[in-house]
Amino acid sequence: MGRIPCCEKDNVKRGQWTPEEDHKLSSYIAQHGTRHWRLIPKNAGLQRCGKSCRLRWTNYLRPDLKHGQFTDAEEETIVKLHSVFGNRWSLISHQLPGRTDNDVKNHWNTKLRKKLSGRGIDPVTHKPFSHLMAEIATTLAPPQAAHLAEAAIGCFKDEILHLLNKKPINFNIANYINHKLEEKEINAEKIKIGPSKAMQEPEMLSSTIPWDSAAATSASFVAAPCNILPTMPEFQFSLSCFGNEGDASPSSQSVCTGSTVDQLGQLQGKLEPENGGYFEAANEVINASNIFSPGCVLWDLPDDLVTLMV
DNA sequence: AATAGTGACAACCGCCGCTTG
């Protein structure tokens, strides 16, 4: 036996509120207050459910509400509080005068979540994606870790997709390698770049001139075969930078397949680019100079996962 | 110009816990 509904569904209006309805509700509440929501629509002459009236009032009509854009400070507060309270929107909104739980929730779901993802941070745990993967790798035995990692990637699929689609970083490996072959001197530090920097300055990665080591911190990479790959004269990865400083630990090796960039040849075999020569060059550079340090991981995603994502 | 896709926001739904009789 369920609960008795708070109003008779057949006799109530639903959907968008009209200005007239807003006026009726506001006027009534100004005179009588907000006690007994069940009685308010009846007394105010509204064909609405009491619950609907309450929502309309608390989320929109209340005079103390702010209706404009969220400020940077407000966003920062939301992110901080969300890292502590999770989806306790009411709790969070109480710290933001003039904002309702619905406002905060909507803003989080439409903007902040993606913003965090764009920075390589899992919006649920507020940890860098690479940390989560590394945790999985270090806490579980390889078979379970691989399984869980696949599940995790499934969970992060939207975020990863967002990164790949919205913030693509086309790393022109050919130009980079050519440049490095000329230099004959590779410093692993030079290929480490902080994710935020990378997001801000993607051209650093596509430039024929390698990025500035001054910008280097550390990073892990997710590599998925780009669908433009076969058509490009140069081999390209679609790379997304994850992680923060300190990520470059051996434990952050790929838990999907156990492959690191040392196994680029395998990746080559999988992808079968027409320009395999670049892989030879890549391996040469890698072997000679440790271009990708062990901590810099190419996530060699299983084909079915890639298919899912792409 | 038409259509599809996306983002932002508003509103609804169902569950839960507290209050009240």
Place this chain on the structure above:
DNA sequence: GCAAGCGGCGGTTGTCACTAT
């Protein structure tokens, strides 16, 4: 102590405007 009712909450869906194709 118990059940009904209410208000609050978080998740989900609907709607509209704007943008891209």
